[in-house]
Amino acid sequence: MTCPICEKPADKAFRPFCSRRCADVDLSRWLKGSYAIPGPPAGEEDGAMAVDDAESPENRPFGRPDKGMDRE
Numbered sequence: 001m002t003c004p005i006c007e008k009p010a011d012k013a014f015r016p017f018c019s020r021r022c023a024d025v026d027l028s029r030w031l032k033g034s035y036a037i038p039g040p041p042a043g044e045e046d047g048a049m050a051v052d053d054a055e056s057p058e059n060r061p062f063g064r065p066d067k068g069m070d071r072e
């Protein structure tokens with residue numbers, strides 16, 4: 001097995017890396033990668049939808065209360 005960072009032979013103590021430094025490099029890459037996932041983050045998407053809903057009252061159908069009354 002070789003170190004995925006520098007491709008030197010891996011050390012048993014730091015498998016699959018060759019050294020603690022390479023393990024740290026991989027960890028920081030992984031952490032950065034988790035923040036750079038393509039596509040909108042779930043939290044932002046939620047906020048955008050809430051704003052969109054509030055800024056477009058036309059999207060709220062007038063028939064909504066009528067439907068409620070019709071059912072009752």
Ligand SMILES: [Zn+2]
Pocket residue numbers: 003004005006007008017018019022
């Ligand atoms: Zn390495």
